Every structure is written in C-alpha cells, then in structure tokens.
Amino acid sequence: MKWQNRGLIFDVTPQKNEMNRFFYAQGPQPIDLGEVIRVYFSSRVRDVNGKFLSKVNWVEFESISHKPLRISEREVIALGELGTYDEHGIFPFNVIQYDSRFIGYVSGWSRRSSVSVTTSIGVAIGNSDGTYFEKRAKGPCLTASANEPFLIGDPNVKYLEGEFHMWYIFGIKWSKTADSGYERTYRIGHAISHDGVTWQRPSEGIQIIPALNDLEAQAMPSVIQLERNLYFMVFCYRNTFGFRENHEKAYKLGAAISSDLIQWERNDNLVAFDSNSWSNEMACYPNLLEKEDKILLYMNGNSFGLNGFGMIEIEKETLVSNAKL
Amino acid sequence: MARWRKIGLLFDISKILNRPEWFFEYTQAPNVVDMGDFLRIYFSTRGRRDTSGNYVSLSTFVDLKSIEPLVIKEVSFDPILDLGEPGCFDEHGIYPISVLRETNRFLGVYGGWSRCESVPFDVAIGLASSVDGRKFSKHGTGPILAANEMEPFVIGSPKLRFFKDKYYLTYIAGREWTIENGRPEIYYKLRMASSENCIEWKRFDKDIIADRIGPREAQACGDIFEKNGNFHMWFCFRNHVDFRENRINSYRIGYARSENLIDWERMDIELGLDVSETGWDSQSVSYPNVFSFRDQIYMLYLGNHIGRNGFGIAKLSGELE
Numbered sequence: 274m275k276w277q278n279r280g281l282i283f284d285v286t287p288q289k290n291e292m293n294r295f296f297y298a299q300g301p302q303p304i305d306l307g308e309v310i311r312v313y314f315s316s317r318v319r320d321v322n323g324k325f326l327s328k329v330n331w332v333e334f335e336s337i338s339h340k341p342l343r344i345s346e347r348e349v350i351a352l353g354e355l356g357t358y359d360e361h362g363i364f365p366f367n368v369i370q371y372d373s374r375f376i377g378y379v380s381g382w383s384r385r386s387s388v389s390v391t392t393s394i395g396v397a398i399g400n401s402d403g404t405y406f407e408k409r410a411k412g413p414c415l416t417a418s419a420n421e422p423f424l425i426g427d428p429n430v431k432y433l434e435g436e437f438h439m440w441y442i443f444g445i446k447w448s449k450t451a452d453s454g455y456e457r458t459y460r461i462g463h464a465i466s467h468d469g470v471t472w473q474r475p476s477e478g479i480q481i482i483p484a485l486n487d488l489e490a491q492a493m494p495s496v497i498q499l500e501r502n503l504y505f506m507v508f509c510y511r512n513t514f515g516f517r518e519n520h521e522k523a524y525k526l527g528a529a530i531s532s533d534l535i536q537w538e539r540n541d542n543l544v545a546f547d548s549n550s551w552s553n554e555m556a557c558y559p560n561l562l563e564k565e566d567k568i569l570l571y572m573n574g575n576s577f578g579l580n581g582f583g584m585i586e587i588e589k590e591t592l593v594s595n596a597k598l
Numbered sequence: 599m600a601r602w603r604k605i606g607l608l609f610d611i612s613k614i615l616n617r618p619e620w621f622f623e624y625t626q627a628p629n630v631v632d633m634g635d636f637l638r639i640y641f642s643t644r645g646r647r648d649t650s651g652n653y654v655s656l657s658t659f660v661d662l663k664s665i666e667p668l669v670i671k672e673v674s675f676d677p678i679l680d681l682g683e684p685g686c687f688d689e690h691g692i693y694p695i696s697v698l699r700e701t702n703r704f705l706g707v708y709g710g711w712s713r714c715e716s717v718p719f720d721v722a723i724g725l726a727s728s729v730d731g732r733k734f735s736k737h738g739t740g741p742i743l744a745a746n747e748m749e750p751f752v753i754g755s756p757k758l759r760f761f762k763d764k765y766y767l768t769y770i771a772g773r774e775w776t777i778e779n780g781r782p783e784i785y786y787k788l789r790m791a792s793s794e795n796c797i798e799w800k801r802f803d804k805d806i807i808a809d810r811i812g813p814r815e816a817q818a819c820g821d822i823f824e825k826n827g828n829f830h831m832w833f834c835f836r837n838h839v840d841f842r843e844n845r846i847n848s849y850r851i852g853y854a855r856s857e858n859l860i861d862w863e864r865m866d867i868e869l870g871l872d873v874s875e876t877g878w879d880s881q882s883v884s885y886p887n888v889f890s891f892r893d894q895i896y897m898l899y900l901g902n903h904i905g906r907n908g909f910g911i912a913k914l915s916g917e918l919e
Contacts, residue, residue: 355782356717356751357777384715388685393745412750417722419738419797423685447685455684470747478738 274595276546276570276585282339283312283332283402285581294344295330299578300365300493301571303562304375304403309342310334310562311403313349314561314582315364324353326352327362327382331404336564339584350377350397350406358383358393358413364559365493367428372566374471375399377406378428378439381413386598388447388455392426394439396470415441420478421445424459427493429560430469433504437466438534440494440506443478448513458513460484463534471580481537482506484530488513491527496558499593502532507544507570509557524557526572530596543595544570546585551575558582567590568592600916602871602897606770606793607878608668609639609660610909614698618675620645620656626905627694627819628898629757630889631704631731636671637662638731638899640678640706642693654681655693655711659732665891665911679708679726679734687712687722687741694819694885697731698765704731705796707767709754710741716776717782720745721754723767724732725796743769743791743799751775752786755818758796761829765793766786766859767822768806768831778839785816785838807833808864814838816854820855822859823888823895825918831855832897834884841882845873849884855919871899871912877910878907885909 285295295316302313312334315327329349333342350366353359359381367378367583377397384390397406404444414503417423422443431438444463447455460480464472494508506529512522528543548556560571569586611617611625617731626642642657657678661671680696682688688710693707706726722741725888745751752772759766770786779785788807791799809815820833831854837847851871854862874880879901887898895914901907 353750355777356714356720356772356777356784358745358750360716385685386713386715387689391685395747410747410750412745412747414747416744417687417740417742418744419725422682422687422738422740444685447683449684457685491791586784 274311274545274587274591276544276547276587278463278552279339279584279586280549281551281574281581281583282334283314283341283581284585285316287579294523295581297572297578298330298332298581299327300558300560301573302365302367302560303569303571304368304370305336305562305564306333308336310336310339310564310569312582313366313368314578315362315366315453318472320361325362325383327364328352329363329366345404347405349404350379350408353411357381357411358416359395359408361390364579365427367430368399369430369432370403371432371469375403375406376430378430379408380426380428388423388457391417391423394425394428394441406540409470415439415464415472418474418477421462421474424457426459429493429495431496431498432469433498433534437469438496439464439466440481440496442492442494447482450514455572456513458488458490459492460489461508482508482527483539485510490516492524492541493560494556497563499589499596503593503596504531504534505529505543505561505568505592505596506531506537507561509572511557520554523555525579526556526559540596543592548574551583561573565590566590600914600918602869602912603915604874604879604910604912605666605682606910607901607908608665608898610696610908611643612784614673620654620677621658621675622646624905625908626655626900627755627885627887628900628909629694629887630891630898631697631699632889632891633661633699633731635663640695640697641905642695652690652713655691656681656696657692657708665896672733673903676733678728678732679706679736682710683739686710686739687720687744688724689713690719694755698758698760699731700760702729704728704734705758706734707742707756707758709756712797714738717751717784719752721752723753723756723769737797742797743767746801748803749789749801752784754786756818757819757821759822761824761859765796766822767791767793767799768822770818770820774814776838779866783839785814787818788817788833790807790820802860806860806862807831807852810835810852810864811837815843819885821886822887828858828919830854830888830918831856832869832871832886832888834886836882836884845881848873848882849904851883851886871897878902879910
C-alpha cells in the first residue's frame with residue numbers, strides 16, 4: 274500500500290516564475306469548501322533587520338483537478354504587537370470550521386536571545402467566509418507550563434466526540450551545537466477543551482507518540498477520524514542535529530493509529546509514498562483532509578517548502594484496511 | 599492614626615565582605631520569613647554585567663537575630679535556586695522570590711527571566727520548594743503561571759500568601775511595550791490569583807489596584823498583610839517612562855485595603871510611603887514587604903536605584919485599622 278504522489282500542486286520555486294509573490298509556502302493547512310479546497314500556508318518576508326517573519330496566506334484549488342484558482346490578496350491575519358507571542362511570525366495557521374464559523378489556531382513565534390525562538394498557541398476568529406482573521410486577544414491560549422517548558426506550537430484542532438481536541442508539540446530540550454548555537458527537540462502532546470479556547474492538558478509533559486530515538490524531534494501532528502473508534506495521525510520527524518543538510522536526518526513522515534484518542538500505536542508504513550523530485554530529500558509539515566472517498570495529505574517536500582507544497586492521496590478504504598492490519 | 603517612621607538603611611551590601619561574583623551588587627525585593635527565634639530575609643542580587651551589558655539575578659537570604667539593633671546571624675553565599683536550562687523561562691534570572699513557611703516545607707514562588715530580541719526580557723512565575731529554606735528545588739522546568747490571552751507577557755513580581763483555606767498570589771502582568779527614545783519600555787498592573795494546591799491557579803482576571811497617575815502607571819510588588827481580619831496591601835508604582843533617574847517619575851509606595859481580598863480601596867495618602875528629602879531613599883522608594891516581629895509592624899523597602907545599596911526599614915507607629 275502506498276499513497277499516490279500528486280506532485281507539487283502549489284509551486285513557488287523562486288527562479289521559476291518572476292511574478293511569484295511567495296518566498297516559501299510552508300505548513301499547508303486545507304479546509305473543505307465543497308467545490309473548492311482552501312489551503313492556508315505561511316510564507317516568509319524580511320523585517321527591517323533582514324530577519325524572516327512568517328505570514329499567513331491562502332490559495333484555493335479546484336477540488337477534483339487540484340489546480341490553483343485564487344490566491345489571498347490582502348493580509349489574512351496580522352502579526353502581534355511588540356513583545357507578544359506572535360510578533361515574529363505565524364506558522365502554521367490551523368483553521369477549523371465549527372458552528373458555521375471559522376476558527377484559526379495561531380502558532381506564534383517570538384525571538385529569544387540565547388536560543389533563537391519560542392512559540393505559543395493563540396486563537397483567532399474568521400470573517401464570514403474565512404478569508405480574513407482577527408485574534409481574540411493579544412496573548413496566547415496555550416503556552417509554556419511546568420512540564421512543557423517552551424516551544425508550544427503546531428496546533429491541530431478537531432471537534433470529536435463532543436469535545437475539542439488539540440494535538441500540538443512541546444519542546445523538551447535545547448541542545449548546544451559545536452558552533453555555540455542551539456538545536457531543539459520537541460514531541461507531540463494532546464490537550465482537550467469544551468470551548469476551543471480554554472485547554473486542559475491531562476497528559477501534560479507526556480509525549481503521546483513514541484520516538485525512534487532520543488534525538489528525534491516530532492512536529493506538525495494532524496489527526497482525522499477514519500471510522501468509529503479508528504483515528505489516524507500523521508506527523509513529521511527529524512534528528513535534532515544535521516537535519517538541514519543530511520538527508521538521512523531530515524524530516525520524514527510518521528503515522529500512528531488510535532481507537533480511543535489516548536493510546537497511539539506508531540506505524541510509519543501507513544504513510545509510505547513514492548517520492549520524486551520535489552520530495553526526495555525531505556517530507557515535512559503534513560496535514561490531512563478527507564474528501565469524498567479519499568484521504569488527501571498536503572505537505573512540504575525538499576528545503577522545508579522553499580518551492581511550495583505538494584499533495585499525496587490514498588483511497589480511504591485502502592487506508593482503513595491497512596490501519597486495521 | 600497609624601503612620602510609618604523610617605529607621606534607615608538596614609542591610610548595606612557594601613558592608614558584606616568577600617561576596618561571591620554572582621552577589622556583586624543590589625539587594626532587591628526583600629521578603630521576610632519568621633523562623634521562630636530569628637528572621638530570614640530572602641532577596642535577589644546581581645552579578646557583574648558582561649561585555650554586552652547583561653547581568654544575571656539570583657536569590658539568597660540573610661538571617662537576623664535582631665532588628666533593633668541589627669544583629670546578623672548569617673548571610674548565605676549559596677544561591678537558593680539555580681538558573682534554568684537554555685530556553686527555559688528562568689534561564690537569565692531568578693527575581694524576586696516570595697517564600698511561605700509551612701509545617702514541613704518552604705514554598706517559594708519566583709519570577710523567572712529570559713532575554714528576548716525585540717524587547718529586553720519576558721518573565722513568568724515558577725514554583726519551588728525546600729525542606730530547610732536554604733536550597734530549593736523546582737516544580738518542573740517550566741512556569742506555573744505564564745502568559746494567557748488577557749495577560750500577554752511579563753508575568754512577574756509574585757508574592758505568595760495563605761489565608762483561611764487558600765493560597766493567594768499577587769503578581770503583575772505586562773500591559774504594553776512602547777518604544778521611548780528608541781528603547782522598549784513596559785508598564786504592568788497588579789493582578790491576583792488563588793489556588794488550593796499552589797500549582798493550579800485561578801486568576802481574578804482584573805486589575806486589583808486603581809491607577810493614580812494615569813493609565814500607564816506601572817505597579818509592582820503587591821504585599822498583603824493581614825491584621826484583625828482586614829487585609830492591607832502595600833505595593834510600588836511609577837511612571838511608565840523616565841523613572842530611572844527622575845525623582846518625580848520614580849517608584850513610590852502605595853497602600854490599599856480590603857475586607858475580602860478581591861475589592862481593594864486605594865488609600866496611598868493614609869499609609870503609603872514617600873521619598874525622603876535627602877539620603878539613600880530620596881529619589882525612589884519601592885518593593886515593600888510588611889511583617890510583624892516581636893509585636894512591632896515593620897516594612898522593608900528599597901531606596902534609590904531600586905536596591906543598589908541595600909534595603910531599608912520603617913516601623914509603624916499607631917494601630918492598623
């Protein structure tokens with residue numbers, strides 16, 4: 274069983290198109306709008322000091338051909354003001370449709386001076402068609418706590434079984450590198466909420482997906498329900514060190530299944546696909562969407578999404594039968 | 599009517615010889631714990647600035663046998679808490695710490711500092727405990743109280759109390775960073791929270807002390823003292839900008855009273871503390887801690903340059919209402 278590679282469906286390769294507005298298109302986050310699939314993503318701009326800021330945009334695709342139709346033209350959500358958790362970027366931006374509203378979960382970045390950055394998660398409310406968002410407040414709804422000391426990010430929110438669930442990552446260690454910098458290691462956690470804003474962490478500080486080794490960093494969890502008592506998660510993982518230049522240590526896709534949303538069994542084979550030129554060195558930042566009888570997986574390939582994002586897909590029936598094996 | 603009578607500089611850092619490197623200057627935010635036959639005063643101090651002008655704050659204590667006259671039993675040259683690991687909220691400073699003595703343990707809440715890029719710092723509150731009150735261990739590597747939607751950054755200046763059946767925390771929450779002459783400046787407001795276990799806190803979600811010098815008044819160090827079922831709070835406040843050298847804009851000590859710990863009536867005129875005409879506390883007075891010792895009510899506080907020289911003491915004459 275393998276997923277079918279649909280290729281780089283949103284191509285922002287820098288040299289390819291002079292009209293290209295986007296430098297990077299990272300962390301694709303699809304929502305189903307019927308005949309159209311809208312994908313929110315983050316791209317980079319430089320601030321006055323020449324450092325990157327991640328800002329949110331979206332692109333809409335025709336839902337059968339997956340051809341791009343329309344791209345956001347104005348700012349989708351503003352970055353935070355001086356000193357706030359999302360002052361230096363929003364990446365990723367996870368949007369859900371709930372109670373005929375669009376709710377956006379902000380993974381906000383703020384730069385630090387010894388380590389490079391920390392992240393926290395906030396909530397934004399969309400306009401009537403979800404093309405534009407405003408944050409509920411200046412501060413985050415989920416941030417560092419006693420057992421999750423930093424780097425709370427990558428939210429993936431789903432309303433399931435009468436509750437909001439959030440899968441996210443928390444940092445466990447910043448390790449010194451040979452050149453006196455720091456590299457981060459993070460793992461996947463789980464929080465629940467009755468209102469989508471106030472979150473409880475019953476398993477605070479406990480990673481819910483086993484790591485293949487101590488240096489594994491896990492990111493960008495995405496969960497969907499396949500059928501009653503069968504949930505499927507994809508995520509990406511890499512080594513703490515050497516992941517930018519060494520293909521062996523670069524991001525790859527991982528997967529896990531659960532019957533109760535508490536215990537997860539890791540099985541990376543469930544997300545195997547034939548990689549090609551855009552995804553042969555790295556596969557990262559996945560996000561799932563169920564559409565008709567298929568499961569679509571949007572993701573970045575090589576160079577963390579410098580060239581855009583692509584998509585792989587599988588028949589839902591095939592995935593379910595493999596998940597049950 | 600009661601009023602404060604200043605006694606003078608109580609603890610003069612220049613008289614403490616052979617201090618370790620991390621105990622170079624400042625004694626900030628004193629907080630008293632009654633140890634029975636002596637008094638322990640926790641405070642925070644700074645090491646020398648590095649070549650970038652950065653310094654690290656650590657906390658320690660001095661034990662006093664007597665206040666009048668001052669008899670020092672011991673000055674600890676061992677910090678009570680270590681800095682956090684890289685990336686942790688308390689990587690660059692532990693300041694201040696407020697300690698509560700219980701039957702079998704000491705509980706400490708502290709402000710943990712980490713340096714940022716666009717603004718100089720962020721702060722969150724950590725919890726630590728100790729058997730002997732000399733060396734504390736942390737509850738987790740992260741904070742127990744950090745930013746939330748309504749309190750977006752700089753959660754600090756904690757004071758821990760236990761009244762009736764609950765823990766109470768006064769703390770500050772940053773409201774806004776502004777750029778003044780190219781430099782980020784912040785103002786913050788006093789807030790409160792309560793807890794059954796000192797770990798999970800329920801925030802009051804409101805500013806507890808009304809502003810007196812305008813909406814950008816910065817408030818800190820809410821120090822609650824209970825007397826005859828009434829609650830008295832001393833705190834310090836300053837102007838948002840130009841407060842470091844300018845006497846007019848620097849810290850003063852304010853006063854508020856409450857019967858229920860929730861609604862506070864500010865009455866600085868009645869029992870606040872102002873600067874002196876001359877001397878060590880003529881520019882600024884801040885970071886009060888009020889306590890009772892041998893049937894006398896005292897206030898420890900900082901003077902000019904927010905504790906660079908040490909901390910001073912005043913005593914109450916008359917009865918608290």
